[in-house]
Amino acid sequence: MMYVSRKARFSASHRLHSKELSDEENRAVFGPCNNPNGHGHNYQVEVVVKGEPDPTTGMIVNLRELKQVLEERVVSEARYRSLDRDVPFMKGRISTTENVALSIWETIAPQLSRGELHLVRVRESTNNVVEYTGPGDT
Numbered sequence: 001m002m003y004v005s006r007k008a009r010f011s012a013s014h015r016l017h018s019k020e021l022s023d024e025e026n027r028a029v030f031g032p033c034n035n036p037n038g039h040g041h042n043y044q045v046e047v048v049v050k051g052e053p054d055p056t057t058g059m060i061v062n063l064r065e066l067k068q069v070l071e072e073r074v075v076s077e078a079r080y081r082s083l084d085r086d087v088p089f090m091k092g093r094i095s096t097t098e099n100v101a102l103s104i105w106e107t108i109a110p111q112l113s114r115g116e117l118h119l120v121r122v123r124e125s126t127n128n129v130v131e132y133t134g135p136g137d138t
């Protein structure tokens with residue numbers, strides 16, 4: 001088994017706020033991340049695809065294709081936008097880094113013509129990173 005990864009970056013704004021909670025509870029849970037006018041991050045995304053290289057091409061997945069899928073489905077949708085208001089793949093989800101990783105997984109996985117999505121890693125800041133290895137993984 002081999003693994004290939006591709007990185008992408010975008011800057012976006014967001015605000016952590018749950019409709020299930022009162023304003024006071026939201027402030028208590030999310031702290032300054034609940035500030036009404038939001039704030040921004042320089043997100044770094046890494047996707048890892050696993051598989052065996054195709055005997056003809058020597059590739060697990062065509063990195064050109066992976067780059068294009070990331071660019072079209074993730075970066076160009078999210079870049080310079082509000083994750084909460086403007087980004088279709090985040091619709092209906094609180095914009096935690098966990099949900100960004102989950103949404104990117106669901107966006108990318110069906111688009112791969114070869115290989116299997118293994119990991120989505122989203123770095124929201126230097127110190128905050130979330131990794132998602134897919135539904136049902138143990």
Ligand code: NI
Nearest residue numbers: 014033039041
């Ligand atoms: Ni934030």
